[in-house]
Amino acid sequence: MNFPSKLIEDAVNAFASLPGIGKKTALRLTLNLLKREEHEVNAFLSSLQKMKANVGYCKSCNNISDAQECEICTNKQRNHQLICIVADFRDVIAVESTNQFRGVYHVLGGLISPMDGIGPNDLNLENLVDRITKNEATEILLALATTVEGDTTNFYIYRKLKDVNIKISTIARGMAVGEDIEYTDEVTLGRSIINRVPFENTFSSK
Amino acid sequence: MNFPSKLIEDAVNAFASLPGIGKKTALRLTLNLLKREEHEVNAFLSSLQKMKANVGYCKSCNNISDAQECEICTNKQRNHQLICIVADFRDVIAVESTNQFRGVYHVLGGLISPMDGIGPNDLNLENLVDRITKNEATEILLALATTVEGDTTNFYIYRKLKDVNIKISTIARGMAVGEDIEYTDEVTLGRSIINRVPFENTFSSK
Numbered sequence: 001m002n003f004p005s006k007l008i009e010d011a012v013n014a015f016a017s018l019p020g021i022g023k024k025t026a027l028r029l030t031l032n033l034l035k036r037e038e039h040e041v042n043a044f045l046s047s048l049q050k051m052k053a054n055v056g057y058c059k060s061c062n063n064i065s066d067a068q069e070c071e072i073c074t075n076k077q078r079n080h081q082l083i084c085i086v087a088d089f090r091d092v093i094a095v096e097s098t099n100q101f102r103g104v105y106h107v108l109g110g111l112i113s114p115m116d117g118i119g120p121n122d123l124n125l126e127n128l129v130d131r132i133t134k135n136e137a138t139e140i141l142l143a144l145a146t147t148v149e150g151d152t153t154n155f156y157i158y159r160k161l162k163d164v165n166i167k168i169s170t171i172a173r174g175m176a177v178g179e180d181i182e183y184t185d186e187v188t189l190g191r192s193i194i195n196r197v198p199f200e201n202t203f204s205s206k
Numbered sequence: 207m208n209f210p211s212k213l214i215e216d217a218v219n220a221f222a223s224l225p226g227i228g229k230k231t232a233l234r235l236t237l238n239l240l241k242r243e244e245h246e247v248n249a250f251l252s253s254l255q256k257m258k259a260n261v262g263y264c265k266s267c268n269n270i271s272d273a274q275e276c277e278i279c280t281n282k283q284r285n286h287q288l289i290c291i292v293a294d295f296r297d298v299i300a301v302e303s304t305n306q307f308r309g310v311y312h313v314l315g316g317l318i319s320p321m322d323g324i325g326p327n328d329l330n331l332e333n334l335v336d337r338i339t340k341n342e343a344t345e346i347l348l349a350l351a352t353t354v355e356g357d358t359t360n361f362y363i364y365r366k367l368k369d370v371n372i373k374i375s376t377i378a379r380g381m382a383v384g385e386d387i388e389y390t391d392e393v394t395l396g397r398s399i400i401n402r403v404p405f406e407n408t409f410s411s412k
Contacts, residue, residue: 002302004295005272011257014250018235027296029224033258034270041258044220045251051217052239052247064240066211089210090233096208 001027008034060131062107062124064089072104079103083131084141085157087111087150095143103141106131111149112156120156128157132166142170172197207233214240266337268313268330270295278310285309289337290347291363293317293356301349309347312337317355318362326362334363338370348376378403 001023003009008030015026033041057063058070065071072078072092082103086092087110095101108123131137142157144150158168174192175184184192207229209215214236221232239247263269264276271277278284278298288309292298298311314329337343348363350356364374380398381390390398 001299004276004278004298004302005261005270007253007257007261007272008270010253014253017250019238020231020234025226027299028226030254030257031295032225033254034261038258041254044223045255047213047216047220048236048239048247049251051213051236052244055211055213055240064211064214066213070210072210089237092210093207093233096210 058107061105062109063092063105077102080135081138082141083135083137083139084143085128086143087145087153091143101141103139104135108144108153111144111147112153113149123153125157125160129161129164132161132164137166139167139169142168144170146173267311268315269298269311283308286341287344288347289341289343289345290349291334292349293351293359297349307347309345310341314350314359317350317353318359319355329359331363331366335367335370338367338372343372345373345375348374350376352379 001012003012008027011030011033012023012026015021015029016023018026021029033044036044055064055066056068058065058068058073060069060073063070063072067074079102083106084095084101084103085106085108086095087108089107092105092107095105106124106128108125110118110123112118112120112123132140140157140161142154144153154170161168172195173188174195175181175188181189207218209218214233217236217239218229218232221227221235222229224232227235239250242250261270261272262274264271264279265274266279267276269276269278273280285308289312290301290307290309291312291314292301293314293316295313298313301307301311312330312334314331316324316329318324318326318329338346346363346367348360350359360376367374378401379394380401381387381394387395
């Protein structure tokens with residue numbers, strides 16, 4: 001694309017450097033900003049700038065946080081003896097949205113993936129055992145992706161904690177709610193038969 | 207979504223205010239910025255800020271421009287007697303990308319659309335006749351969308367210029383290059399038969 005303005009071109013390139021944003025979309029976003037009122041654009045830029053300047057990571061769980069410790073770790077109402085291990089900050093949001101979990105989190109910052117050169121040392125695993133001791137944790141809930149990388153990481157953590165006296169569970173694998181038997185893949189369906197649960201459990205939440 | 211950080215939430219809302227960006231995409235963009243180096247984010251923000259502060263409109267053709275007059279209007283190499291009328295700045299980029307047009311532009315800033323409450327007075331049409339006189343223009347090329355709005359605007363301009371002694375042409379409507387006869391809609395195919403051109407013309411460009 002030939003831009004008649006160098007400044008527009010720079011702005012388009014800035015937007016296009018974001019993941020999933022191509023040149024055409026970047027141009028649409030740039031023109032949208034250009035058409036807005038000055039103060040709106042300033043508010044837009046300042047919210048991004050403040051976010052970058054002030055957001056850090058929780059020193060306990062590695063979740064994204066405005067303060068040294070995140071709101072979940074500082075919340076006394078939550079069960080600090082139940083630690084849910086997730087790969088990413090986005091997974092915390094996903095689990096929180098279910099309203100089914102009242103424990104605390106431990107954010108790994110990724111999954112073991114030899115293909116991408118990510119080993120156990122690249123993950124936030126060092127202080128996990130200390131945290132278990134400090135929190136007097138009784139259960140670890142592994143909530144990782146049901147992929148090869150997720151399973152590898154699950155297994156690594158399971159091995160790492162085998163000498164620690166703690167219950168280790170993983171989130172259930174089975175049919176998604178609202179799915180047809182006919183269209184469920186056979187591995188998932190097989191798992192949901194092996195891991196069948198008493199009928200009453202499908203109603204209860206704890 | 208429940209965000210553990212107010213600052214993240216603000217940044218996500220800022221991105222989500224852009225057209226075509228939903229909450230999930232906005233979160234991905236926010237996290238991408240968060241992971242980048244400080245100076246990269248500053249460059250990102252400053253290019254948007256500079257764009258907003260300094261980009262204006264060309265006083266001749268209403269195209270987007272860094273200066274009072276755009277690069278195309280100030281270019282002596284271009285044919286100022288041939289004026290291409292387009293709806294939007296993006297259309298200038300599209301026409302320029304063809305490398306088939308060496309005239310100048312006139313950007314309307316929209317199309318007549320009674321459904322959206324856009325009338326002729328909302329478009330940049332006032333100085334068109336003055337420009338034609340000033341440039342001693344010999345031809346107006348209408349390059350508007352082949353929609354009801356585009357046709358309405360074409361017709362309005364055609365009527366407006368009927369007392370001005372100038373050739374008025376529109377871009378050709380016909381089969382897209384690389385298309386199959388079988389899959390071309392009948393209106394387009396019909397137009398391309400009515401507007402058939404001497405075979406030699408398909409090779410030449412001027």
